[in-house]
């Protein structure tokens with residue numbers, strides 16, 4: 001019935017490679033009881049984007065399909081009325097690559113050696129929903145909690161409830177018990193995540209001149225960047241420095257530099273890419289160094305070390321990690337910032353073809369820095385004079401330079 005219609009459709013519209021093993025696919029989908037998923041996939045035929053997605057996935061290569069079960073679909077009324085959202089949502093449910101090393105049925109989307117969080121890349125690359133660096137497609141993050149695989153950043157727990165490999169194809173199908181939501185903009189992620197309402201409010205209420213000469217919130221300016229890793233101080237971290245904040249906010253230059261020292265510009269660095277001893281360059285051009293030990297992972301900027309207390313909060317244009325301290329670091333190095341941004345941008349071209357688990361060994365973010373490591377105070381003095389020159393001549397230039405960290 002539904003399945004047969006779906007398969008007939010695929011056979012006529014799409015490449016022969018699927019038709020080759022129609023029987024196996026029919027068996028797999030019906031054995032998994034995925035009639036709603038089959039119906040949704042069939043609806044992809046209605047748009048050119050959907051046809052492109054299906055023909056890519058079905059014409060060869062390894063993909064892992066996270067197929068919501070019928071109960072999950074029955075609760076997703078908004079999908080039915082919006083074809084673009086349907087295509088993009090289904091694209092977010094298809095991971096690039098195979099995550100299972102054996103042909104046998106398993107619920108595991110990862111190997112035992114994976115880091116706590118496992119990150120894979122989906123097929124979602126519509127710029128209406130994802131603006132990562134290098135046109136990378138959006139990531140999906142999951143973890144194992146009490147022997148159950150759970151997807152992160154979802155309003156409710158979504159788990160894998162069954163899986164199968166379709167013989168004769170590169171396709172693994174994992175049945176999941178919910179529909180994954182696509183990561184929203186960084187400002188809405190911050191407004192919604194646990195412990196990040198202070199920074200959300202601060203970014204939303206601080207107006208700065210944007211590159212086109214109009215005033216805009218820092219939140220909107222950050223949302224417009226491609227590839228941002230934000231180390232977001234928690235609400236309690238902000239309350240501990242509350243006496244410094246008004247002073248800082250009164251000086252846009254200092255405020256912007258402090259904020260930049262919480263950001264890696266041009267690179268979306270997931271927790272799996274942060275290893276003991278890794279060293280990235282902040283958007284202010286200063287080192288962000290990482291230490292992992294039995295009590296957790298820590299990040300240092302200037303003289304302040306913070307513990308990373310939540311990771312891999314995905315956004316449309318990057319990722320947020322929550323930290324338990326504010327880096328009140330006004331040091332900056334513009335040439336180190338541009339050089340790090342430039343090398344991140346060139347490394348990012350590889351991301352579009354990335355498959356499998358995203359980890360530190362994958363071709364991902366790299367950092368480079370030509371920063372001289374002089375003492376804090378002499379560095380600050382040099383930066384301060386550069387900053388005040390800019391500040392006097394053109395606040396528009398300094399702030400947009402400062403926020404983007406790349407344009408000079």
Ligand SMILES: *[C@@H]1O[C@H](CO)[C@@H](O)[C@H](O)[C@H]1NC(C)=O
Pocket residue numbers: 031032033105162163164
């Ligand atoms: C899991 O999938 C297999 C086929 O791969 C099927 O035989 C079995 O009934 C499914 N179990 C559930 C609980 O859906």
Ligand SMILES: *[C@@H]1O[C@H](CO)[C@@H](O)[C@H](O)[C@H]1NC(C)=O
Pocket residue numbers: 009013045046
């Ligand atoms: C699927 O798309 C093809 C090509 O656009 C069209 O010929 C066919 O009628 C469509 N089928 C359905 C069921 O919409």
Ligand SMILES: *[C@@H]1O[C@H](CO)[C@@H](O)[C@H](O)[C@H]1NC(C)=O
Pocket residue numbers: 116117143
């Ligand atoms: C692993 O990730 C889960 C979900 O984010 C978190 O609750 C747990 O504390 C993490 N465990 C470790 C050891 O980091």
Ligand SMILES: *[C@@H]1O[C@H](CO)[C@@H](O)[C@H](O)[C@H]1NC(C)=O
Pocket residue numbers: 154155184188192
């Ligand atoms: C915010 O979180 C709530 C509960 O976790 C969820 O229902 C809602 O959809 C989220 N809103 C956004 C904009 O992500």
Ligand SMILES: *[C@@H]1O[C@H](CO)[C@@H](O)[C@H](O)[C@H]1NC(C)=O
Pocket residue numbers: 103167
């Ligand atoms: C897939 O092939 C393997 C061996 O290649 C076989 O053991 C397994 O039963 C097949 N699965 C299905 C669903 O036919």
Ligand SMILES: *[C@@H]1O[C@H](CO)[C@@H](O)[C@H](O)[C@H]1NC(C)=O
Pocket residue numbers: 020021023024167168169
């Ligand atoms: C199709 O799948 C069956 C098992 O389901 C397998 O025996 C057969 O080799 C597959 N055919 C092709 C052409 O790969």
Ligand SMILES: *[C@@H]1O[C@H](CO)[C@@H](O)[C@H](O)[C@H]1NC(C)=O
Pocket residue numbers: 187188191200201204
């Ligand atoms: C930003 O502030 C405006 C008005 O102050 C408010 O309406 C909006 O909800 C805020 N947005 C976020 C993401 O906090």
Ligand SMILES: *[C@@H]1O[C@H](CO)[C@@H](O)[C@H](O)[C@H]1NC(C)=O
Pocket residue numbers: 209213214215
């Ligand atoms: C931007 O804000 C500044 C400071 O509040 C103000 O002087 C300026 O007129 C504003 N510019 C625009 C284009 O609104």
Ligand SMILES: *[C@@H]1O[C@H](CO)[C@@H](O)[C@H](O)[C@H]1NC(C)=O
Pocket residue numbers: 210211212213214216220221224
């Ligand atoms: C200026 O840039 C901001 C992004 O920072 C954007 O929201 C705004 O619409 C732009 N304004 C004009 C007039 O282009």
Ligand SMILES: *[C@@H]1O[C@H](CO)[C@@H](O)[C@H](O)[C@H]1NC(C)=O
Pocket residue numbers: 251253254257330384385387388
């Ligand atoms: C703003 O902060 C910078 C350091 O980042 C400092 O050099 C400058 O003097 C401050 N400006 C004012 C008006 O206090």
Ligand SMILES: *[C@@H]1O[C@H](CO)[C@@H](O)[C@H](O)[C@H]1NC(C)=O
Pocket residue numbers: 279287289368369370371372373
């Ligand atoms: C990080 O890189 C910077 C710039 O290359 C260097 O000065 C600093 O010593 C490095 N820190 C660590 C802990 O490796």
Ligand SMILES: CC(=O)N[C@H]1CO[C@H](CO)[C@@H](O)[C@@H]1O
Pocket residue numbers: 106107108111112144147
């Ligand atoms: C069903 C299954 O194979 N579960 C395994 C998934 O991986 C975790 C961690 O490696 C194991 O503990 C489960 O037994």
